[in-house]
Amino acid sequence: MLAPADPGNLPGMPRIFSGIQPSGELHIGNWLGAVQNWVNLQHSYDCIFCVVDLHAITSKYDHTTLAARTREMATGLLACGIDPARSLLFVQSHVPEHSELQWLLNTVTPIGELERMTQFKDKSQRFESVPAGLLNYPVLMTADILLYRADVVPVGEDQTQHLELAREVARRWNAEFADGEGFFPEPAPLLTEAKRIMGLDGQAKMSKSLNNTIGLLDSPEEIWQKLRPAKTDPARVTRKDPGNPEVCNIYHLHKYFSPPATIAEVAEKCRGAGWGCLDCKRVLADNMIRALAPIRERALALQEQPERVDEILADGAAAARRIASETVREVRDRMGFLPRPRGVAVPS
Numbered sequence: 181m182l183a184p185a186d187p188g189n190l191p192g193m194p195r196i197f198s199g200i201q202p203s204g205e206l207h208i209g210n211w212l213g214a215v216q217n218w219v220n221l222q223h224s225y226d227c228i229f230c231v232v233d234l235h236a237i238t239s240k241y242d243h244t245t246l247a248a249r250t251r252e253m254a255t256g257l258l259a260c261g262i263d264p265a266r267s268l269l270f271v272q273s274h275v276p277e278h279s280e281l282q283w284l285l286n287t288v289t290p291i292g293e294l295e296r297m298t299q300f301k302d303k304s305q306r307f308e309s310v311p312a313g314l315l316n317y318p319v320l321m322t323a324d325i326l327l328y329r330a331d332v333v334p335v336g337e338d339q340t341q342h343l344e345l346a347r348e349v350a351r352r353w354n355a356e357f358a359d360g361e362g363f364f365p366e367p368a369p370l371l372t373e374a375k376r377i378m379g380l381d382g383q384a385k386m387s388k389s390l391n392n393t394i395g396l397l398d399s400p401e402e403i404w405q406k407l408r409p410a411k412t413d414p415a416r417v418t419r420k421d422p423g424n425p426e427v428c429n430i431y432h433l434h435k436y437f438s439p440p441a442t443i444a445e446v447a448e449k450c451r452g453a454g455w456g457c458l459d460c461k462r463v464l465a466d467n468m469i470r471a472l473a474p475i476r477e478r479a480l481a482l483q484e485q486p487e488r489v490d491e492i493l494a495d496g497a498a499a500a501r502r503i504a505s506e507t508v509r510e511v512r513d514r515m516g517f518l519p520r521p522r523g524v525a526v527p528s
């Protein structure tokens with residue numbers, strides 16, 4: 181195996197940081213909105229990617245499966261084409277500086293800003309008693325990014341509000357502790373065309389935690405079983421009713437999986453009731469299955485070698501930690517803490 185890239189060795193290249201929660205299956209929304217972009221950007225950026233398990237515990241989760249899900253998510257990312265020879269890939273909780281920097285940044289983050297985050301408003305409705313961790317989720321995300329002083333964060337649209345907050349926190353910390361100079365760069369979002377893929381329920385964005393997904397590693401049969409009952413244009417009550425493709429999620433998914441001639445045919449056959457919705461879904465399923473087959477094959481092969489995945493994650497965490505511990509050392513210094521005695525400077 182090739183040694184992991186050390187971002188410290190790539191001077192001048194802008195740095196990317198992005199993360200994904202092991203809160204469920206890696207789905208086509210994650211792939212089209214973020215991960216596919218990560219894979220492409222590896223050639224032009226110094227890339228750091230993270231399975232953010234500390235974020236995943238801010239929602240209800242099963243502690244008996246968290247470890248397996250974390251490894252599965254890493255396996256999925258490698259199968260998508262994250263290349264450990266080019267990028268760092270690691271697990272957030274393996275680098276304790278994420279939690280440490282989050283605490284330090286909590287002290288410059290206004291509560292009012294956290295309370296107005298859309299994701300907080302949505303997800304807090306799932307709790308009778310809302311955990312403070314859910315409110316502070318965007319501060320941890322800010323710490324993730326600032327720890328590596330990343331310039332760019334490739335994400336879906338749902339995360340742009342959190343990134344605005346990250347920029348605000350970076351500015352406030354810089355003003356307070358770095359004489360206004362840009363110790364922390366203000367991270368910019370990088371969106372794909374597919375910045376918000378809707379779920380199969382047609383109600384909300386596709387989300388791991390909403391059970392409205394198509395898994396990137398689903399079998400051909402599973403893909404079909406999930407697509408079959410998916411919401412389409414409600415005007416198409418019977419096969420003979422003409423529809424409007426613009427309001428149909430299936431049509432929008434065709435745009436990412438079908439060739440241009442098919443996309444045009446789908447629109448025409450929907451408007452003219454030439455196809456039933458099931459016909460249209462079958463064509464989509466076939467194209468989706470074809471597009472995802474190589475990723476699924478690579479994932480199945482990697483699932484046979486969990487020790488290889490663990491080794492990649494261990495190398496990634498070690499390299500990430502070299503950067504993270506240096507940032508936290510400087511942050512502690514600027515915030516005025518008594519320096520740690522030698523020997524406990526980098527706890528493990």
Ligand code: ATP
Binds near residue numbers: 213334
């Ligand atoms: P959860 O429901 O647990 O929040 P999720 O499906 O939203 O899970 P995250 O781990 O929160 O996934 O996000 C991983 C990345 O995928 C982020 O960059 C996010 O912006 C992007 N993403 C998530 N859902 C979508 C979607 N429906 N369309 C486009 N991008 C998405």
Ligand code: MG
Binds near residue numbers: 338387
């Ligand atoms: Mg999410």
